[in-house]
Amino acid sequence: MALTLYYHPLSSFCWKTLIALYEADLPFEARLVNLGDPADRAAFQAVWPLAKFPVLRDDARGLTIPESTLIVAYLAQVYPAAASLVPADPDAARQACLLDRLFDSYIHHPFQQIVSERLRPAGHKDPYGVDQSRAKIGEGYDLLAPMVEGPWAMGEAFTLADCAALPALYYADYAVPLAPWPALVAYLERLKARPSIARVLTEAAPWFQYFPLKDG
Ligand SMILES: N[C@@H](CCC(=O)N[C@@H](CS)C(=O)NCC(=O)O)C(=O)O
Known part of the structure; x- marks a missing residue:
């Protein structure tokens, strides 16, 4: 698949990009990164040294795009379904x-x-x-x-x-x-x-137990 999103379902900045991908109904591989796992972290660092997600990899264009805002802007620029x-x-x-x-x-x-x-x-x-x-x-x-x-x-x-x-x-x-x-x-x-956001929230729901501020 051309697009891979390095992400975590609980990550707020990843939500920004997931919403855009779901809005445009773009196919992508969702690669969940477990930063607590040293091997997973090292593999992610090889993609983006800061190890901050989201990061989008577009294999078709040979591009690695960090930063949530930039990812949404890139999708809008390159994919007509995301242009709006x-x-x-x-x-x-x-x-x-x-x-x-x-x-x-x-x-x-x-x-x-x-x-x-x-x-x-x-x-x-x-x-x-x-x-x-x-x-x-x-x-x-x-x-x-x-x-x-x-x-x-x-x-x-x-x-x-x-x-x-x-x-x-x-x-x-x-x-x-x-x-x-x-x-x-x-x-x-x-x-x-x-709908795009309801989907993001539904997918995040099983992870909310790990959200540190859930009790206020
Ligand atoms: N400015 C970045 C912020 C990314 C960011 O802070 N991501 C958090 C998750 S929401 C992260 O990777 N945290 C892991 C860490 O700091 O080790 C963006 O917009 O993508």
Whole structure:
């Protein structure tokens, strides 16, 4: 198969790319990486030295593409079925990219910081850093709630921005509940009902027991 996605079903950044692949109904081999297994990690590092997933391998073109945003943009550029994920209009494309960056930078990354803190050993905790990350997520919600046009981030078209929004909002809701931002609550519900996203969540469900923040 030409496309291989190195991923893990629980990985939030992998969700962004899975949503895009499912939206476009593109065939690909899903290669689950167990970073806890030294041999699996070493094999993945041979593909991408940073050993961060997702990574897309396109054998037909001899390309290895890391970074979730870049993977979605690549799919949109190369596969007609995925083209609408990045709007053709340059201004709309820029806005979709901006929303992707905002969801990643102000919600997704601070959420990752909170999870990392949860995994730190006793004596190395950073409650001040967690407070800062929570505050940043709240600022992200404030910023993004009025920017989401509805039904999708960019209006009628489902784009890269929505692929980025789902993992960010779905997971951050555990750390900073979305309830005070009803527009984002409603948006997240619409996202969850979208078939591509419902499929990602169904596939992740057996792994949620390993999610460190599932108890809040
Ligand atoms: N900026 C990267 C972030 C990728 C990332 O942080 N991936 C996480 C999983 S969600 C990972 O590989 N974690 C494993 C590790 O850090 O060892 C992207 O957008 O793809």
